[in-house]
Structures are given as structure tokens and as C-alpha cells.
Amino acid sequence: xxxxxxxxxxxxxxxxxxxxxxxxxxxxxxxxxxxxxxxxxxxxxxxxxxxxxxxxxxxxxxxxxxxxxxxxxxxxxxxxxxxxxxxxxxxxxxxxxxxxxxxxxxxxxxxxxxxxxxxxxxxxxxxxxxxxxxxxxxxxxxxxxxxxxxxxxxxxxxxxxxxxxxxxxxxxxxxxxxxxxxxxxxxxxxxxxxxxxxxxxxxxxxxxxxxxxxxxxxxxxxxxxxxxxxxxxxxxxxxxxxxxxxxxxxxxxxxxxxxxxxxxxxxxxxxxxxxxxxxxxxxxxxxxxxxxxxxxxxxxxxxxxxxxxxxxxxxxxxxxxxxxxxxxxxxxxxxxxxxxxxxxxxxxxxxxxxxxxxxxxxxxxxxxxxxxxxxxxxxxxxxxxxxxxxxxxxxxxxxxxxxxxxxxxxxxxxxxxxxxxxxxxxxxxxxxxxxxxxxxxxxxxxxxxxxxxxxxxxxxxxxxxxxxxxxxxxxxxxxxxxxxxxxxxxxxxxxxxxxxxxxxxxxxxxxxxxxxxxxxxxxxxxx
Amino acid sequence: xxxxxxxxxxxxxxxxxxxxxxxxxxxxxxxxxxxxxxxxxxxxxxxxxxxxxxxxxxxxxxxxxxxxxxxxxxxxxxxxxxxxxxxxxxxxxxxxxxxxxxxxxxxxxxxxxxxxxxxxxxxxxxxxxxxxxxxxxxxxxxxxxxxxxxxxxxxxxxxxxxxxxxxxxxxxxxxxxxxxxxxxxxxxxxxxxxxxxxxxxxxxxxxxxxxxxxxxxxxxxxxxxxxxxxxxxxxxxxxxxxxxxxxxxxxxxxxxxxxxxxxxxxxxxxxxxxxxxxxxxxxxxxxxxxxxxxxxxxxxxxxxxxxxxxxxxxxxxxxxxxxxxxxxxxxxxxxxxxxxxxxxxxxxxxxxxxxxxxxxxxxxxxxxxxxxxxxxxxxxxxxxxxxxxxxxxxxxxxxxxxxxxxxxxxxxxxxxxxxxxxxxxxxxxx
Numbered sequence: 024x025x026x027x028x029x030x031x032x033x034x035x036x037x038x039x040x041x042x043x044x045x046x047x048x049x050x051x052x053x054x055x056x057x058x059x060x061x062x063x064x065x066x067x068x069x070x071x072x073x074x075x076x077x078x079x080x081x082x083x084x085x086x087x088x089x090x091x092x093x094x095x096x097x098x099x100x101x102x103x104x105x106x107x108x109x110x111x112x113x114x115x116x117x118x119x120x121x122x123x124x125x126x127x128x129x130x131x132x133x134x135x136x137x138x139x140x141x142x143x144x145x146x147x148x149x150x151x152x153x154x155x156x157x158x159x160x161x162x163x164x165x166x167x168x169x170x171x172x173x174x175x176x177x178x179x180x181x182x183x184x185x186x187x188x189x190x191x192x193x194x195x196x197x198x199x200x201x202x203x204x205x206x207x208x209x210x211x212x213x214x215x216x217x218x219x220x221x222x223x224x225x226x227x228x229x230x231x232x233x234x235x236x237x238x239x240x241x242x243x244x245x246x247x248x249x250x251x252x253x254x255x256x257x258x259x260x261x262x263x264x265x266x267x268x269x270x271x272x273x274x275x276x277x278x279x280x281x282x283x284x285x286x287x288x289x290x291x292x293x294x295x296x297x298x299x300x301x302x303x304x305x306x307x308x309x310x311x312x313x314x315x316x317x318x319x320x321x322x323x324x325x326x327x328x329x330x331x332x333x334x335x336x337x338x339x340x341x342x343x344x345x346x347x348x349x350x351x352x353x354x355x356x357x358x359x360x361x362x363x364x365x366x367x368x369x370x371x372x373x374x375x376x377x378x379x380x381x382x383x384x385x386x387x388x389x390x391x392x393x394x395x396x397x398x399x400x401x402x403x404x405x406x407x408x409x410x411x412x413x414x415x416x417x418x419x420x421x422x423x424x425x426x427x428x429x430x431x432x433x434x435x436x437x438x439x440x441x442x443x444x445x446x447x448x449x450x451x452x453x454x455x456x457x458x459x460x461x462x463x464x465x466x467x468x469x470x471x472x473x474x475x476x477x478x479x480x481x482x483x484x485x486x487x488x489x490x491x492x493x494x495x496x497x498x499x500x501x502x503x504x505x506x507x508x509x510x511x512x513x514x515x516x517x518x519x520x521x522x523x524x525x526x527x528x529x530x531x532x533x534x535x536x537x538x539x540x541x542x543x544x545x546x547x548x549x550x
Numbered sequence: 551x552x553x554x555x556x557x558x559x560x561x562x563x564x565x566x567x568x569x570x571x572x573x574x575x576x577x578x579x580x581x582x583x584x585x586x587x588x589x590x591x592x593x594x595x596x597x598x599x600x601x602x603x604x605x606x607x608x609x610x611x612x613x614x615x616x617x618x619x620x621x622x623x624x625x626x627x628x629x630x631x632x633x634x635x636x637x638x639x640x641x642x643x644x645x646x647x648x649x650x651x652x653x654x655x656x657x658x659x660x661x662x663x664x665x666x667x668x669x670x671x672x673x674x675x676x677x678x679x680x681x682x683x684x685x686x687x688x689x690x691x692x693x694x695x696x697x698x699x700x701x702x703x704x705x706x707x708x709x710x711x712x713x714x715x716x717x718x719x720x721x722x723x724x725x726x727x728x729x730x731x732x733x734x735x736x737x738x739x740x741x742x743x744x745x746x747x748x749x750x751x752x753x754x755x756x757x758x759x760x761x762x763x764x765x766x767x768x769x770x771x772x773x774x775x776x777x778x779x780x781x782x783x784x785x786x787x788x789x790x791x792x793x794x795x796x797x798x799x800x801x802x803x804x805x806x807x808x809x810x811x812x813x814x815x816x817x818x819x820x821x822x823x824x825x826x827x828x829x830x831x832x833x834x835x836x837x838x839x840x841x842x843x844x845x846x847x848x849x850x851x852x853x854x855x856x857x858x859x860x861x862x863x864x865x866x867x868x869x870x871x872x873x874x875x876x877x878x879x880x881x882x883x884x885x886x887x888x889x890x891x892x893x894x895x896x897x898x899x900x901x902x903x904x905x906x907x908x909x910x911x912x913x914x915x916x917x918x919x920x921x922x923x924x925x926x927x928x929x930x931x932x933x934x935x936x937x938x939x940x941x942x943x944x945x946x947x948x949x950x951x952x953x954x955x956x957x958x959x960x961x962x963x964x965x966x967x968x969x970x971x972x973x974x975x976x977x978x979x980x
Contacts, residue, residue, distance in 0.1 A: 114656065156714040163716020166682050168689045209656035210664055211683040234679055238656050239663030464688060465747035466618065508747075 045073045046091040048221050049298035050228045056306055056340060058355060059121050060270040060277040060348045061241065062284060066228055066263040068220055072097075073256045091295060092259060093219035099160045100249065103153040104144035106196060107188045108249040111135045112167060114208040115242030115266070116497060120354050124492065127246050127262050131475035131495040133204035136161070136172060139186045142195045151177075154199045165245075166211040172201040175396065176474075178434040181423060182390045183479035187490045188250030188258070202394065202474035204498040208245060210234040216245055216261065227293025227329070228301070232263060233286045242266040270348050277348040280314075280339025288335040299329035301338060313340050358383045359441075361391075361478045363496035370455070370504045375401075377449040377476070377496075381441040388420070389480040391437045391449075395473060397427035398456035399501060401435060405452040410445050418442070460506050467508070470500040556977040563973045567966055574962075606728040606769045609878045610721060611636045611646045614695060616735030616744045618652035618687075623815045624806050626654040627668040628734040628776055628822040630676040635829050636730065640878035647698055647721055649685035651735075651745050661812055668818040668826070670808045684719050692750045699731075700761045725766035730774070730875045734822065737777030739800060740786065752786040763789040770863070772875040776821045778803040781857040793840065793863040793870070797821030798854035805853050821852050832872050834879060841868040 048070045055063040072092040087097050100108065111129035129135050136158060140150060148156075154177065162169035178200050190196055213234050217224035224230055237243055246262035269279040281288050292299055303313065304324040315338065317325035327338060342348075360380045367373035381387050395401065403424060408415055418440045425434040441447050464471075478494040485492075507513075613636070615629035633648055655666050655677045665675040685694060696702075698721050723729055736743045740752040762768050773794040775783050780796030787794060797804040797819070806816035807823040818826075828846055832838050844867065847856040860867055873879050 159714040160716055163684075163718045166684065166686070166718075168685075168687050171688065205687075207653040207656055207687070209653055209683075210677055210679060211681050211686070214680050214682055234664045234677075235662075237664075465745035 046089065047071045047297050048091045048293075048295055050293065050296050050300075051298075052228050052231070052301045053126065053304070054301070054338075055304040056277070056279075056311075057122050057266070059350060060268070061122070062267045062269060062279050063122060063125075064265050064267060064284070065126050066232070068229065068261040070221070070259045070261075071252075071256060072259070073254075091221045092257075095164055096219060096247075096249075096259070099157065099164065103140070103157045103160070105138050105140050105153070105157060105249070106190055106251055107139040107186055108157075108247065109135075109137050109187075110161060110165075110247040111244055112165070112206065112208045112212055112246075113242070113244035114238075115240070115244075117242050117266075117495070119357055119360055119494065122266065123355055123357060124494075125264065127244070127248075127264060128493045129246060129495075130242070130244060130264075131202065131204075131477070132498050133202060133472070133474070134167060134169060134172075134206040135200075135202050136169060137184050137198065137200040139188075139190060139196045139198055141191075142197060150197045150199070158201070165215050165247075167206060167208075169203065169206075171203055175430050176203065176432060177201045178394050178425070178432055180392050180434060180436060182421075182436050182438065183392045183477055183491070183493070185491060186250075187248075189253045190251065204472035204474045208243065209238060212245055213237075213263075216247075216263070220261065221295050222293035226291045227296055227299055228289065229293070230290055231281065231285045231287065236267065236284060236286045237263075237265050240265040240267045275347040276342070276345065278339070278341035280341075281337040283339075288337040289329070291334050292329045296329075301327040301329070303327070303338065303340070310344055311340055311342050314338070356382050358482060359387055359389070359478075359480060359494065361389075361476075361494050361496055363476050363499065365473075365499050365501070370502065372452060372454050373501070374450055374452050377447075379439070379441050379445075379447040379449070379478075381443060381445050381447070383483075384443050385483055386443050387441045387480055387482075389439050389441060389478050391435075391439060391476060391478050393435045393437075393476040394432050395427075395435075395453070396432050396471065397430045398458050398503070399433070399473070400427070400454045400456065401433065402452045402454070403435075405450075407450050408439070409448045409450075410442060415447075418447070455501065455503055457504055457506075460508060460511075463503075463505060463508075467503070467505045470502045473499040473501050556980050560973065560977050563970065567970060570962075570966060574959075605726070606874065607726040608723070609641050609645060609728050609730070609875070610723050611641050611730045612649075612698065612721060612732070613646065614649045614690070614731075614733045614735075615651055616649075616690060616733065616742060618745050620652075620654070620657060620659045621815050622652070622735075623654050623666075623813065624817055624819050625734045626650055626652065627666055627676060627818050629732065630666050631668050631818065631822060631826045632732045633681070634676050634678070635826060636876055639829075639832065639873060639876045640834050641876075642878060643682045644718065645878065646682075647684050647719070648682065649690045649695065649698075650683050651690040652687065659814075667810060667813065668823070670810045670817065672810060672812070682718065688745075690745065692744050692748050692754070695744075695750065696754065696758045699758045699767075701765065701767060721767070723767050726769050727767070728770045728772070728875055729768050730772045732774045732776075733783075734776045734819070737775070737779060737783060739779050740782045742775070742777055742783060752783050755783065756786040756788055759787060759792065760789045763791075770865075770874070774825070776804060776819050780804060780821075781855075781859075784859050787859070787862060790862055791864065792859075793867075793875075794859040795844070796857050797852065799857055802854050821854065821856055824852050829872070829876065832876070834873065834877055836871075836873060838872045839868050840870045840872060843872060 048068070050069070051067045053063075053065045053067075055065075057063055070092050072089065087094060087101065089097055099105075109129060111127070111131070112134050113130055113132050116132060117125060117130040138154065138157065140153060142150065144153060151174075155173065158169045158172040161167070179198055180200055181198075184198060184200055186196070213232060217229060217232060220229050222229050224232055243265040244263070246260070246264070248260040248262070249257065250260075251257050267279070267284045269283055270277050272283055302324055303317070303326075305311070305313070305320075313325060315327075315332070315336075318328040318331055319326045327336075329336070359382070362378040364376050364378075365373050366376055377391065379389065401424075403422070406419075408418060410418065419437060420440055421436075421438040423434075423436040425431075427433040437449070439447065439449070475495040475498050478496070479491045480494075481489075481491045611632075613629045613632050615625045617625045629648065629650060633646065636646060637643070654660060655664050662672065664677060665672075666677045668674065668676055685698075698719070701721060721729075733742060736746075741749040743749050759771065762771075768791070770791040770793070773784055773787070773792060774796070775794075776797045777783070779798055779800055779802060781799045782796075784792075784794035784796060798821070805820050807818045807820040809815065810817045824846070825843070828843055844858050847858075849855055863870075
């Protein structure tokens with residue numbers, strides 16, 4: 024009787040423990056030929072784990088048995104009690120006018136990290152301390168200098184960057200956001216990225232991530248997104264996006280295949296992936312050829328299921344009738360586009376200028392989130408909004424401005440209602456402070472990178488469950504007045520010389536005595 | 551019959567008890583003697599570091615490229631060349647701290663994205679597909695370098711106990727680690743420039759390494775530096791067990807080796823190119839020594855007077871293998887089946903039953919000749935030391951057994967005292 028009970032308990036335990044750590048992994052690659060001859064490739068590696076770290080933060084001793092979810096990332100999230108995490112490392116400029124809206128929103132150049140974390144944690148540390156520990160931990164995990172995301176770069180936006188996962192309504196959560204615009208992305212960021220994947224870049228779609236062609240592309244970006252889902256589960260999406268240029272590589276033709284753009288075919292499928300798909304968006308005009316035959320073709324494009332194909336696999340698209348690719352001037356128009364520039368050539372002040380273009384038939388509410396370091400001071404009273412040439416202050420619905428204090432950055436959030444079919448210009452003056460010479464970066468003459476402005480909006484025809492879209496402007500360089508860094512040396516040398524000369528002269532004057540020296544008579548005659 | 555009955559009984563009890571106590575006292579005395587022997591062996595084990603070199607058990611490498619900007623491409627190629635060599639010879643990424651002050655591979659000026667080459671004609675890509683850079687860009691500062699070496703935490707002064715610096719950025723070495731420190735950049739008389747903004751002086755470096763010695767963070771250090779007037783940088787070192795080499799002497803510049811026309815800048819420095827091309831002939835099992843490397847230095851090839859400083863190093867250079875510093879060679883001791891039943895000689899007869907140890911502390915003599923050359927410390931230890939270690943082990947075990955029966959001992963003590971008291975009372979009451 025006892026043995027049967029034990030057997031039953033063990034079976035139940037095994038069942039429950041299996042159910043408690045069920046994970047699934049799927050990978051997708053979406054290839055989109057763009058109108059200007061380039062190809063946008065976007066890899067998405069999605070792992071769904073059914074243990075919600077955020078939910079179990081009170082029971083810290085629960086073991087983390089992961090098979091597919093990366094343990095290094097899971098331990099970091101558990102230790103800092105992070106609910107939602109979005110990290111992106113991008114290089115290049117995403118051209119919205121030519122390439123449309125990207126699938127992954129965070130395309131700002133440099134590093135961007137924003138997290139939602141709950142007020143209370145398992146070990147009682149504050150939100151800011153956990154933010155600092157998280158950025159240091161991610162810096163070690165991804166070989167990026169994210170330790171620089173300290174209080175001089177961290178902001179708390181209130182109207183944008185809303186949670187994209189299902190956070191508990193019974194808890195209060197805090198948002199922390201930081202940009203690092205000067206961060207470079209290279210193979211050392213890709214190496215740990217691949218090591219976190221279940222197939223580790225050896226099989227499946229991750230084997231296509233060859234650093235040499237990818238880091239030579241026009242735009243590339245790494246993304247790590249963790250969000251909690253309902254019913255105690257957590258979704259990790261690791262993305263890699265690149266915009267490759269077959270016209271430049273082949274010097275004229277826009278035909279592409281895996282050997283051209285990735286440098287290698289797919290050797291074999293990833294055995295632990297529940298789904299491994301390649302989606303190719305088919306161009307509107309029918310003059311192309313695609314090889315091999317896709318598994319399914321629908322309105323979204325052609326889909327290849329790796330479980331039904333033979334390996335090594337190379338997918339390619341060609342335009343046989345085209346001799347050379349002809350670039351066209353016309354570009355697709357987006358519903359909304361934005362630009363930001365700095366005007367003014369003075370070293371002490373400048374003007375920042377936003378351009379919003381609303382191509383829709385309806386007015387559009389946007390939130391413009393802008394952060395600036397503490398030594399760039401905006402003058403809100405100089406803000407002017409001009410719509411199609413007419414001054415219109417009334418389209419500013421709300422403004423939230425966080426003053427720069429204690430070397431923390433300033434945060435300006437503006438809610439604007441852009442009229443239909445309009446070009447809106449918003450301009451503002453700013454003053455550049457003179458900062459201490461130790462606070463300049465080592466290459467001070469280059470200037471200071473101003474992080475991208477995020478423009479958050481929701482299109483009227485979008486799905487209600489969809490999160491808000493974000494547009495990013497370019498990073499800008501602010502030319503700060505730099506001191507002459509050799510001045511401390513000069514001052515020391517000059518003052519030391521002066522003091523030595525002065526002291527020496529005075530000492531000689533006071534203490535030197537001139538005496539007659541007797542010499543022999545014969546010496547005088549000789550002289 | 552001569553003595554009255556009670557006194558006889560008392561005498562009997564007293565003799566039994568005294569016999570018991572004598573036995574107890576004797577064994578305690580023996581135990582205290584063994585304790586003394588234990589203490590002496592333990593003391594000699596920990597102080598052996600000062601007297602005999604026990605050899606290293608793990609390898610670390612700290613590779614620093616201290617200059618930024620595209621025209622210092624060759625310094626980054628220097629550091630990456632060393633990184634590749636050290637990885638090839640066996641040191642894993644977790645034991646390498648690579649500091650690159652600028653990004654050369656994915657620099658927008660680099661025509662060959664994701665690649666760094668060290669020779670004209672771009673034969674070998676040093677960046678590859680598997681690289682981990684621990685400190686990059688603005689993080690390469692004098693402060694961070696000294697913190698890495700001395701292991702000082704990065705906790706805020708007013709903050710938490712645990713610091714949040716990740717493990718991959720820390721030098722987690724111990725007193726059996728051999729560390730290879732390589733620095734390259736622009737330098738001068740007793741200084742090295744970091745990022746064209748600040749300098750580290752030879753005195754700072756010497757003090758940092760002395761801190762490492764005091765904190766027992768290294769067994770031996772091999773310091774290599776490739777800058778102008780490099781030999782002055784190691785002239786101020788004063789800690790033991792350091793071997794240092796530099797590319798040029800006082801008032802002499804180090805030169806670059808060659809340019810690549812498509813990259814457009816110099817791609818490697820002359821001294822580092824010479825060392826790397828020598829190390830190409832070394833693999834993990836090589837028995838090449840440091841003396842072999844230093845003998846290849848010549849002014850004609852390197853175009854500067856490369857120097858060596860070995861007065862702080864207490865091993866002869868012709869017995870110091872290159873893989874002692876450049877490689878991560880693991881030393882494996884193979885134990886055969888018959889050793890587990892063999893009783894180690896010199897075991898003192900302990901008073902209590904001690905079970906035979908499952909692992910012998912002394913490997914059988916048949917393996918002595920096959921023992922690898924790389925652990926001179928182990929070979930140099932005299933045999934009596936090993937025997938005393940054996941007896942130490944057994945007496946430690948015996949002492950532990952004694953400690954385990956402390957409760958029984960106390961019971962015996964109190965019980966016998968009680969018995970004596972009762973008997974006395976009974977005798978006297980009669």
C-alpha cells in the first residue's frame with residue numbers, strides 16, 4: 024500500500040514538474056525585397072517558457088530548469104526581478120522613406136534598453152539599483168558597454184514605451200529607459216547572442232548568421248525582447264535584422280540568394296525547433312523567379328517549412344529579364360514620417376527642428392519623446408509649431424518636461440495632434456553649457472551624441488491589441504565647446520618657470536656678494 | 551586479608567579508575583603530539599609558496615589595446631593577434647580579458663566589415679566569428695585596467711556589499727594562476743597612453759602588481775609590452791615571479807611592420823609581428839621555452855632593441871615553457887586501479903582503526919618518470935614530505951575520530967567520577 028502511494032506521488036510529481044517547465048522554440052526568417060533593390064532580412068528566435076519569472080519572484084528558491092530558454096538570461100532576470108525587457112543594439116540608419124516601417128520597432132542607432140520592473144523585489148533592492156545591476160549584467164552577457172547606462176542617461180517616460188506583455192494589475196511597475204547612441208555593434212555582440220540560442224548557430228536558421236556579410240550591410244540590429252504573458256508564461260524573442268544590398272555586392276543586379284547575402288546555405292534544420300519557417304514577401308510585379316519551390320504561397324508571400332525541404336538549402340530570387348537594376352525616384356509613402364535636425368552654428372546655443380509629415384486623411388495624435396543630456400538646456404518658451412506655414416500652438420495637447428537635476432538628463436514629452444495631410448514643424452532653442460574638462464569623453468572634439476527622439480503613435484486602422492508604433496529619428500551630434508586640454512600642463516609649466524625665475528633672481532639679489540679676488544701680477548699682464 | 555574490606559574495595563576501584571585514566575591520558579598525549587605534527591605539515595603546505603615553486607594550475611591573459619582612432623588599427627591588430635594565439639594554445643574566453651579601445655572591425659572606415667587583418671594582402675582574419683571583447687570603447691581606462699588587475703570591486707562607495715561587475719569582466723585569478731599581460735599602444739619613458747587622454751606610469755603598474763602579489767592573485771606573471779620606449783615600462787617592477795619583455799629601449803621608438811593598401815593604414819607592429827610569427831610554430835604540446843623565444847630577438851628583424859627582464863623571475867628561462875603563459879594546458883594525473891588497494895608507505899601505526907584511504911596521496915613510483923615536466927614544484931617536494939603528508943592525513947583522520955567520540959569521552963569522565971564518589975560514600979558510610 025505504501026509503495027503504491029509513493030509511486031503515485033512520484034508520477035504526479037514528475038507530471039507536474041514536466042508541465043511546470045514546458046518550453047517551445049520556434050524560429051522564423053522573413054525576407055523582404057525592397058523597392059530600392061535591397062533585401063531586408065529579419066530573424067526571429069522565439070522561446071516560450073511556461074514559468075513566469077516575474078510571478079515567482081517571491082519564491083526565490085524555486086529551481087530554474089530550462090532546456091531551451093537561456094539560463095544566463097533567466098538568472099539575470101530572476102536576480103533583478105525584471106518583468107519586461109527590451110534591448111536593442113543597432114548600427115546604421117533605418118530609412119523609413121525607402122524601406123517602410125520595420126517589423127521590430129526599435130531601430131534607433133546605438134543601444135537602447137528599457138525595462139518594466141515591479142516596485143518590490145525578492146531581495147528588497149530598489150528599482151534604480153536593480154536597473155544598474157541589470158545594465159551591468161547585460162553588459163557582461165552581450166559584450167556591450169551598457170555599464171554606461173547610469174543616471175546620466177536614464178529617463179522615465181510616462182506616455183510612450185508602454186508594456187507590451189501582460190503585467191499584473193495588482194502590482195505597481197516602473198519603467199526605466201536609456202539610450203547609448205555611440206555604441207557600436209560588431210561580432211563580439213553576435214557571439215554571445217548565438218550562444219544563447221538553443222541551436223547555438225550550428226543548425227537551423229541561426230547558422231545563417233555570418234558576421235562578415237551581415238556587419239557590412241546598410242543597417243543591422245540585434246534585439247532581445249522578454250515579455251510576460253498570461254497564465255504564468257514568458258516569451259523571449261531574440262531578433263536579428265539586416266538590410267542587405269545585392270545591387271552593391273553584384274555591381275548592378277538585384278538577384279539574391281543565400282550564398283550572396285549570407286555567404287552560406289543552411290546545413291540542416293534545428294532539431295529542437297517546433298517550427299522553422301522562412302517567409303519571402305513576393306514583389307508586386309510578376310517578373311521575378313524564386314527557387315526552390317515554396318511550401319505554401321498566400322497573400323503574405325511564399326513560406327518555406329524547413330522540415331519539408333532538403334539540405335543544404337539555398338533560397339534565391341532572380342529577375343532574369345533585368346540587365347541592370349534601375350533605381351526609381353518614387354518611394355512608398357508612409358502614413359507618418361518624422362525628421363529631426365539641429366540648426367545654428369554657434370558653440371553656445373542652437374535650435375532643434377522637428378518635421379512631421381502626416382499623409383493620412385485623418386488627424387494623428389503622436390507623442391514625441393526626447394531626451395537630452397544635462398548640459399543641453401531647452402527653452403520651452405521658444406517652442407514654435409508651424410503647420411503648413413501657419414503658427415498653430417493649439418495642436419500641442421500636453422507637455423511633460425523633466426528638468427535636468429544632478430547631472431540627470433532632461434526628458435521632454437509632447438503630445439501633438441497632427442492635422443490631416445500636413446507638414447508640421449516644431450522648433451525650440453537650446454543652450455549648451457560648458458562642462459568640466461574631466462567630464463568630456465576621450466575624443467571630445469567629435470562632439471556629444473544626442474539620442475534619437477521616439478515618436479509614438481497608434482494608427483486608426485490598427486488592431487486594438489497591437490502595441491503603439493514607434494518611429495525613431497536620427498542621432499545627432501552636438502558640438503560642445505571644448506577647452507584646451509593641454510592647459511593644466513601649460514599652467515603648471517609656466518607658473519613653475521615664473522616662480523623659479525622670480526625666486527632665483529630675488530635670492531641672488533639678496534644673498535650674492537661681490538668680492539674682489541686677488542690674482543698674481545703676472546696673470547693680469549697676460550690677460 | 552591484611553587490610554580491612556572497605557579499604558580493599560577502595561583500592562580495587564582506585565586501581566581500575568587510574569588504569570582507565572592512564573590509558574586515556576596516554577592516548578590524549580599521543581593525539582596532541584599528532585596534532586602538533588598536523589599543524590607543522592599544514593603550516594609547511596601553505597608556506598611552500600615562498601620556498602618552492604609549486605607550479606601553476608590555471609592560465610589567464612589580460613590583453614590591452616590602449617589607443618583609439620582608425621590610424622591606430624595596428625594596435626588593435628596587435629592585441630587581436632595575441633588573442634588569437636592565446637586562444638589557439640588553449641586559454642578559454644572565460645580566462646581572457648580583452649580590452650580594445652576602439653572598434654576596428656565594424657568601423658565605418660573599414661572596407662572589410664567584421665574583419666581585422668595583420669598582414670599585407672589580408673591573409674588571416676583575426677576577428678573571426680567567435681570573439682568576446684570584455685572592455686570596449688570608453689571603458690578602456692587606466693582605472694578599469696588597474697581595477698581588473700587588483701580585483702578591486704566596482705561597488706559604489708556608498709552602496710551595496712556585492713558589486714554588479716559581471717564575471718566576464720573580472721580577473722578571477724588565484725595564487726596558482728599564471729597571468730600573461732600584454733599591452734600595446736603609444737608610450738614613452740615610463741608611461742603608456744590610454745585613449746590619447748590619460749597615461750599609466752610604470753610606478754602605477756608596479757604598485758598594482760605588488761597589490762596582486764600581496765593579495766595572492768598570481769603565481770607568475772609574464773608581462774609583454776609593445777610601445778615606444780617599452781622597456782622603461784617594466785623597469786620599476788619589484789614584485790617576485792615576474793618575467794618581462796618589451797619592444798624597445800629608452801629613447802628608442804618601436805616601428806610598424808607593414809601597410810595594407812586597401813585598408814590604408816599600418817596593420818601590425820614590428821615586434822608583435824615577430825613574436826606572433828615565432829608563436830605560429832608553437833602548439834599546445836610544444837616544449838619550446840622562453841629562452842628560445844628571446845634568442846630570436848634581433849635588431850635587424852625587429853628594428854629596435856627588444857629587452858628582457860628576468861631578475862624577478864626565479865625559474866631558469868630555458869626551463870620555462872612558452873605554454874606556461876600562452877597556453878591553457880591542463881595537467882592531468884592518471885590514477886590506476888591497483889593504487890586504490892595499495893597502502894602508502896610510512897603510515898604511522900595509529901591507535902585506532904583507520905580505514906584505508908580511497909585515493910592514495912602518493913602516486914606509485916612507476917609514474918614518476920612520466921610525470922609532466924611542467925610541475926617542477928611537485929617533483930621537487932622531498933619524499934619524506936609526502937610521507938609526513940600521509941601520516942598527517944591518517945592522524946588527522948584519527949584525531950577526527952577522537953573528536954567524534956568527545957561525547958563518549960565526557961560520559962566516561964563523569965560516569966567514572968560519579969562511580970568513585972558513590973563508592974567512597976558507600977565505603978565511608980560503612
